[in-house]
Amino acid sequence: MINVVQPALGERELDAVREVFESNWVGRGARTDQFETALAGHLGVGREHITSTNSCTSATFIAMELLGVGPGDEVVLPTVSFVGVGNAIAAHGARPVFCDVDEATLNPNAADIEAVLTERTKAVVILHYGGYPGSVAEIAELCRDRGVRLVEDAALAIASTAGGRACGTFGDMGVWSFDHAKILVTVDGGMLYVRDPELAARAAKIAYFGLEQRAPGRSGPSSSFHSGYDQALRSRTRWWDYDVTSFSGRSTTNDVLSAIGTVQLARLDEFIARRREIAQAYDAGLADVAGLRLPPPLPAGHTSSHYMYWVQFDGGVRDQVARDLFERGVYTTFRYPLMHRIGAYGSDAVLPRAEAAAEKTLLLPIHQSLSDADVDRVIAEVRDRTAARLGGARAA
Known part of the structure; x- marks a missing residue:
C-alpha cells in the first residue's frame, strides 16, 4: 500500500x-x-x-x-x-x-x-x-x-x-x-x-x-x-x-x-525539496486528465510545505475513485471533515463552497519517502480510474 x-x-x-x-x-x-x-x-x-x-x-x-x-x-x-x-x-x-x-x-x-x-x-x-x-x-x-x-x-x-x-x-x-x-x-x-x-x-x-x-x-x-x-x-x-x-x-x-x-x-530542507518534486510530478502527470482539477498555483511570494496534494473530481465520482485506488494499493483520503456538520459544536451554518469542496476533494499520497516508481504508479492509477469512472458516469 x-x-x-x-x-x-x-x-x-x-x-x-x-x-x-x-x-x-x-x-x-x-x-x-x-x-x-x-x-x-x-x-x-x-x-x-x-x-x-x-x-x-x-x-x-x-x-x-x-x-x-x-x-x-x-x-x-x-x-x-x-x-x-x-x-x-x-x-x-x-x-x-x-x-x-x-x-x-x-x-x-x-x-x-x-x-x-x-x-x-x-x-x-x-x-x-x-x-x-x-x-x-x-x-x-x-x-x-x-x-x-x-x-x-x-x-x-x-x-x-x-x-x-x-x-x-x-x-x-x-x-x-x-x-x-x-x-x-x-x-x-x-x-x-x-x-x-x-x-x-x-x-x-x-x-x-x-x-x-x-x-x-x-x-x-x-x-x-x-x-x-x-x-x-x-x-x-x-x-x-x-x-x-x-x-x-x-x-x-x-x-x-x-x-x-x-x-x-x-533535514527539513531536503524533505520539502522532495515533496516539491512530487507535487510537480503530479502537476505534470495529471494536468490533462479530463474532469480532474489540480491545486491552484501558489501566489507570487508564497511557498508551501506541500503537506497535502489534493485533486477535485467532476461528476460525483470521488468516492468511487477512492475505493478503486484503495483496491489497487493506493491509499487516499479527505481532510478535514467539515466541522460545522459535527453535532457536538451545535452549528447551523450553511457554507456552500466548503460543502461543495468536501464532496469532490481527494488527497493523494505525498511524503518524502515516496520513490519515483511510487509517484508514477499513483499518476497511472489516478488517470486510469478517473477516466473509467467519468466515462461510466457520462454513459449513464
Whole structure:
C-alpha cells in the first residue's frame, strides 16, 4: 500500500536518541532547549517567544487560556479545520463559529472571516490548508483592524512562507504539530509561538502545572539546570520550592522527542525539496486528465510545505475513485471533515463552497519517502480510474 503520509526516520534519529539515553537524562532538558532554539531560528522569531508542548492540540488549549477565551465569547475558524481546535474553543466555554472557504484552495479569505465576525468575537483561528499560506496577510490585517486576536494553526505549514515571513508568525499566536503524520516528526509533539513577551512567559508556566519557578530536576543538564540553584542562593530560598500561578496540567515534551526533532529540523530542507518534486510530478502527470482539477498555483511570494496534494473530481465520482485506488494499493483520503456538520459544536451554518469542496476533494499520497516508481504508479492509477469512472458516469 502506498500511504498518504509517512515519516522519514532513520539512523541519524536513532543516534540522537541513543545519545539521550546515554546522558541519563530523558526528561525536558538541554536537547529540548536546543530544539526550541533551532525552531525559533527557523521561524525567524526570538527564542523567548517559543514553548514546546506534547502536541499541537495542547498548544491550542494553552493559546485559548492565554487569550482569556470563555463563556459568551465566539471564536471564528474555517469549517475545514481539525477537531482539536474546535475542542479547545468549546472546552473553554466559548462558541466555535465556522466560516466558508475557497472551493479550490480550501482556505478562507478575509471576506469569509469578516462575514461571521460579531461584537462577541474574541479570536480567529485559521488553518493553512495543505501547507498553502492562503490569505494570511490580509486576514492578519483584518484582525488587527477589528481588534480581534489571530491564532494560526500552522500544523501543516512548517516550511510555508508568505512574502518571506513564516506562517504561524503573522498573528498573535501560532501552533505547530510534530506527530507521526507530519513532515517534521518527533512522534508526538507540538510548539506554540506567542508574540507578546509577557504572554509567552505565561505559556511556559501553563505548560507545566502553572509553576512559577522551574525546579532544577525538571530543567535537566542545560544552562537552566543550575539557574534554580543560583536564583535560590541569591534570594536565600530553597531551590525545591515553587508557587502555582494557574491551575493547569502538564503539556511539556522531553529530550528524547526533542533530539529526534532537532535531527528532523536539520533535514527539513531536503524533505520539502522532495515533496516539491512530487507535487510537480503530479502537476505534470495529471494536468490533462479530463474532469480532474489540480491545486491552484501558489501566489507570487508564497511557498508551501506541500503537506497535502489534493485533486477535485467532476461528476460525483470521488468516492468511487477512492475505493478503486484503495483496491489497487493506493491509499487516499479527505481532510478535514467539515466541522460545522459535527453535532457536538451545535452549528447551523450553511457554507456552500466548503460543502461543495468536501464532496469532490481527494488527497493523494505525498511524503518524502515516496520513490519515483511510487509517484508514477499513483499518476497511472489516478488517470486510469478517473477516466473509467467519468466515462461510466457520462454513459449513464
